[in-house]
Structures are given as structure tokens and as C-alpha cells.
Amino acid sequence: MKKLTTLALLLAALPTAWAASEDTYAEFKAMMDRSFKTTGIAAKHRMYQLDLQKACSQDKPPAKEVQAKIEAEQLKTIRYPADGKYFGDWKAGEKIAVDGRGLTWTDKTPLNNGGGCYNCHQMSHHEVSYGTIGPSLLEYGKTRGNGDDIVKYTWGKIYNAKAFNACSNMPRNGDAEILTEKQMKDLMAYLFDPQSPVNKK
């Protein structure tokens, strides 16, 4: 009997989402399959999940080991600039940071996307319309300096945020081909350049 109670307890303690019932999950998958359609560039296959998306689709993050495994895999996706140059034009970077358009079914092309950074981050001293889903990046370069480590880390974070936090809310801008290498260089300049309004009042 003692064994049974422990087992019952264990079962009750399982994370509810997927474990709730195999049947409900099967019905859920069928429901998702019949509920969506392709419109414009937003193809129906967008509803099929990548492993990393699936692992981060419950009300609680997955186990530490699972997160570590995802982060190790995602780290391998990062492509650093082939020419070794990390910084473009901060003025172009600001436009990309402000622009939240792209990849919806009302957008004509999967190219020319904005970074949508201001949806989630404070950045410039002057832009007051910023979101708070991510931390403030105000004075990013000024407070972090421009050492190799921080520059490489920041590139990596923009390229694939999941390499550093498996279930990050931040998109994988490089890995998911949301932004081009040039756009990411411009954003790097926006974050680090001493003349950029991120660092200069």
C-alpha cells in the first residue's frame, strides 16, 4: 500500500500540461491541424513545432538538463561575421530596432523585416515608446564596454537568444533568418557606438 500511495503522489505531481491526458493531447494536435490555413507568406506548416519550441510550450520551463541541452545545440547555430567585422551603421540600426514589421500574413515578402527590438526593450535615451518584455538596453555599450567577450556574446544573443536561455521570449533573429548579417551589424553599432543615442544623451 505504501508503494501505491507514493506512486499516486508522483502521478499527481506530474506537470499537468502534456501529462494531463494522452487523449487530450492527441485531440489538441488534431484541433491545431484543422484550425489553421495558409494565408500569404504565413504557411500552414508554421504550426508544426521545432523541438525547442515544443520543449518551451508549457506553463513552466522544462528541467534544467533539458534547457542546458537546448542551449548547447542552439549555440552551434551561431554564425559569426565571416569578415570579423561586428559593427555597421548605427543610424541604420536604429531604424531596424524601431521597425516591428515583418513575417505576418499581411506582409508581402519574408525579407526586409524589422527587428522589433523596441517592442521589448528600452534602448535610446530619446525613444519613450518602448516595451518591457525584455530588460532595458539603455547605455548598453557605455556600461558593458567593447571587449571581445561582450561583443561576441551580444552578437550571439541577437543571432540566437535561445543559445543563452533555452526558453527566451526573444526571437532567433539570425538562426530563423528574420534579419540579415548586415542588419545585425547595424544593430550592434546601435548598441555599442559611443555616438549612438543608446549611449549618448
Place this chain on the structure above:
Amino acid sequence: MNNRLKTLALALVVSIVGQAQAEDTSAKLLDGINEYRDALADGNPSELVAAEGEELWKTARGPKNATLERCDLGLGPGVVKGASAQLPRYFKDTGKVQDLETRLMTCMETLQGIDPQEVVKAKWLKGEREKMAALVAYVVTQSNGHKIKVDMRPPAMKQMYEMGKMAFYYRAGPMDFSCATCHGDQGKRIRMQELPDLRTNAGAAAGWGSWPAYRVSNGQFWTMQHRLNDCFRQQRTAEPIYGSDVTIALSVYLAANGNGGKVVTPGIKR
């Protein structure tokens, strides 16, 4: 709309459009919104849409040339008062959980002979979809001030809730977003837009209970299906089919989380 309202609406639209150009401060923007809300206290622009909807409710239409006056929204044939505060609901006659819009489609089909596909296939605010919006405005006005009261006892409702919760956390698409990315934390914003935490009773009551709503920024009345559709668009998923089960499941999840909260419909939004 009277002139003062028009001017305010215009000022607000201009300030929202100007947002990207910065300098326009957040305080000014929020002041504008509040001022507009006050001005609306004695006249919600959706009243016009609701009046159209009431007219439509009583007009004989469709192949069967009948009105919707015998439509059963869950409280019995013809009962509109308080009905939408208790939706979505499990309906025995269709064997399905339905939200207001899919239930209205059932009434249009059975009473008037109108093919549901005419609503499903129409564009937002066009054709039968526009008529649907008017009907919705009429019906939800009759639940203003009621309490959100969805009956979670039927097993079908419980299953829809579970599936709605799964859908809420379901990450997909090129940006890996789920509903929870934007609505799964307290006190967050996107740009200047405050985001309700829809996992909580207070957040869901505020978010669910204030829709359908009149949107000041584009002068349109939006149904809940329209709201959800636009959030999926921002999420970068494929497009949810109008009235599809994922939209019903999410509606059950939101309404049940908000149970007991106050219905303020039609709401007035940015």
C-alpha cells in the same frame, strides 16, 4: 459622433501614428486616451453598430426569410440579456462548445438558412462578416455590467479548457512566440501598449471582459474572433480559420480564467 468626439478621435489617431517618431511622450499619449475615454462616457461609438445589429436581429433574411428572434444563445430562445456573459457554452443541440459568433452562425443557418461558410469566407467588416459584427455588438451590449459566468461543469468545457491552455502556451512560427510571450507575465508592455496577464483572474477578466470592442485607432468595431485573429497575426503563426476550434478553446481558457469578473462590453480600445 459629435464634433468634439471626432476631434479627439483624430488627435488620438495622430498621436498614435506619431509614436514611432518619438518625442511625443508617453504621458501625453495616455492623457489623450483617458480624455477620449471620459468624452465617451456618455456615448460609446459602438452604439451605432449595436443599433444596426438590433435592426438586423429583427429583420427577416436568408432563404428561409426569417428573423433571429428565436435564436437560443444558451438562456433559451430569444433571450439576449446576459447571454454573452455566459459564453462560450456547451450546446446540446449541436453537441459542441460554441462562442458567440459560432453560435450566431448556427442560428443563421437553422433559422434563416444562411450558409455558415458565407461568414467564414467573408473578409473582416465585409459582407456577412460585417453583419455578424453588428449582431455581436447588439448582443454584447445586452450583457454590459453582468458578470463573466461560464459553466465549466460539462466535460466538453473541461476538455476545451485544457486544449485552450495548451494553445495559449504553444510556441510556433518564425519568432517562436506563444500567447504567453506577450500575455504571460504581470505589468508588461509592447511599445506603449499595456498587456494583460491572461493567466490570472484579474488579467483575464480585464482582457476577456472588455471585448468585443470599438477600436479608436481605426474607428472599427472588432469582435473577439477579430481580436484573436490579429493576435495570431502578431504571433506570426499561420492564420486561424474563422470560428475554428482553436479560437473556441482559447476563448474558453480566457473566459474561465476571468470567471466572476465584470463584463464591460462593447469595450473601448486604443
